[in-house]
Amino acid sequence: MENSHDHIKLTSGELAVLWGSYMNDSLGICTISYFLKDVEDPDIRSTLEYASDLAKKHIEVVTDIFKEEKIPIPTGLTEQDVNLNAPRLYPDTFMLYYIQNMGATGINSYSIALPNAARMDIREFYTSCMGSSCELYNRASNVLQEKGLFIRSPYIPYPSQGEFVHKQHFLAGWMGEQRPLTTIEISFLFFNLYRNSLGSALLTGFSQVAQSKEVRRYIVRGAEISKHHSAVFSKFLSNDNLLTPMTWDIMPTTSTEPPFSDKLLMLHSTALNNAGIAYYGASLGASLRKDLAAAYSRLVIEVGEFAVDGVNIMIDNGWLEKPFSAPNRNSLAKG
Structure with missing residues (x-):
C-alpha cells in the first residue's frame, strides 16, 4: 500500500477527472449563488447551501492538489459570470429539482472518477465526493417528498414468478405485437x-x-x-x-x-x-x-x-x- 504520494505524479486519468471536477464545481458555485439570492423556502435554501458548501470545498481540495503539483489552476467560471442583481428567473421548485439532479449527476460522475484514480489521496477525495453527492441527493429527495413533489417512476404489478426468455421475439420492436x-x-x-x-x-x-x-x-x-x-x-x-x-x-x-x-x-x-x-x-x-x-x-x-x-x-x-x-x-x- 502506498503510504506517501510525494514522489508519485498524477496520471492522465487523474488529471482528467480533477480538471473536470474543478470546471463542474465552478459552474455549480455560480449557479447556486444566484439561486440562493432568490430562494424563499427555508428547506430548499438549506439544501442549496449544502450543495454550495460542497462545491466550494471541492474547489479548495482540487486547487491545493494542483498547487502542490505545480499545475496551472483552470479558469473555469467566476463571480464575474454571475449578476446577483438580476431578478428571479426560476421558482423555488425548479431549484430543488435542479439540486436533486445535481446530486444524481455527481454520483454518476464520481463513480467514473474513482476508478480512474490511482493515488491514495485522489481515491480518498473521490470516495468522499461520492458520499457527499449521495447525501445531497437524499437531502433534496427528502424535501421533495415532504412537500409532495417527488416524482416517482411508474408502478407495475409485482411479478408472481421468475421467467426465462425462450423466443427471439423478446428482441423485436419493429413490426407486429x-x-x-x-x-x-x-x-x-x-x-x-x-x-x-x-x-x-x-x-x-x-x-x-x-x-x-x-x-x-x-x-x-x-x-x-x-x-x-x-x-x-x-x-x-x-x-x-x-x-x-x-x-x-x-x-x-x-x-x-x-x-x-x-x-x-x-x-x-x-x-x-x-x-x-x-x-x-x-x-x-x-x-x-x-x-x-x-x-x-x-x-x-x-x-x-x-x-x-x-x-x-x-x-x-x-x-x-x-x-x-x-x-x-x-x-x-x-x-
Whole structure:
C-alpha cells in the first residue's frame, strides 16, 4: 500500500477527472449563488447551501492538489459570470429539482472518477465526493417528498414468478405485437424523460436571458431538442399504458435580465450535452428491444451534432478552456 504520494505524479486519468471536477464545481458555485439570492423556502435554501458548501470545498481540495503539483489552476467560471442583481428567473421548485439532479449527476460522475484514480489521496477525495453527492441527493429527495413533489417512476404489478426468455421475439420492436417494456427499460425511459423535462425548463430560462443572438438561437434549439426527446420517451411509456407524472411548477419567470454570462450559459449547455450522451449510451446498452435501441442511437447522434455546434460557438468566442493534454511529440521533434 502506498503510504506517501510525494514522489508519485498524477496520471492522465487523474488529471482528467480533477480538471473536470474543478470546471463542474465552478459552474455549480455560480449557479447556486444566484439561486440562493432568490430562494424563499427555508428547506430548499438549506439544501442549496449544502450543495454550495460542497462545491466550494471541492474547489479548495482540487486547487491545493494542483498547487502542490505545480499545475496551472483552470479558469473555469467566476463571480464575474454571475449578476446577483438580476431578478428571479426560476421558482423555488425548479431549484430543488435542479439540486436533486445535481446530486444524481455527481454520483454518476464520481463513480467514473474513482476508478480512474490511482493515488491514495485522489481515491480518498473521490470516495468522499461520492458520499457527499449521495447525501445531497437524499437531502433534496427528502424535501421533495415532504412537500409532495417527488416524482416517482411508474408502478407495475409485482411479478408472481421468475421467467426465462425462450423466443427471439423478446428482441423485436419493429413490426407486429411488441412485448411489454421491462422494468430496466422503463426506468431508463422515465429518467431520460425527467431529465429532459428539467433541461427544457432550464434552457427556456437561458434563452430569455442570453445576450448574443447566436447563443440565444443555440439555446432555443437545445430546448426544442429536449422537448422532442421528452415526447419520444413519453410515447414509449404511454404505449405500454404507463403513467408519466411530471410537475409543471418548474418553468421560468418572464424575466429577460441576464443573471449569467453567455459563457456560463454555453458551458452549462455543454455539461448537459455530455451528461445526455452518457445517459443515452447507458440506456442503449440496457435496452434489448430493437425499436428502443434504434431510438437511443438516433438521439445520441442528434445530441452529438448539437454538442459540436456548441463547441464551435465557444471556440469562436474564446470560451472553450482546453483540458490538460499530452505534448505534441511531432512538433517537439521538429524543433
